[in-house]
Amino acid sequence: MSGTSPKPPISSAAGEFGARVRARRRELGLSQEALAEGSELHWTFIGQVERGQRDLSLHNILRVARVLDVDPGELVRGLRG
Structure with missing residues (x-):
């Protein structure tokens, strides 16, 4: 282990x-x-998304939501930039 801490969400x-x-x-x-x-x-991109280290384009949000069988709005509802 290198002793570096994990990268925080963006x-x-x-x-x-x-x-x-x-x-x-x-x-x-x-x-x-x-x-x-x-x-x-x-899969490494998905891991970075889950850790909040990557920004997704609208197109990729739609792709992920389709596989998760959820309305894309549910994934972004109430989020503030």
Whole structure:
């Protein structure tokens, strides 16, 4: 272990969005790899999204929401930038 601390979320909104994605993914019993494959994104990108370290384009939010079988609005409702 190198002693470096994990990278923090890029914003509180990104952190909350990622937590919502992770919670729904786990609720469905999906791995990050399965979510990535279904949404045509790389599994490392999904991990970064869940940790709030990446910003998603609208197109990618729609892809992720489709695989999670959730309205995209549920993932972003109430978030403030």
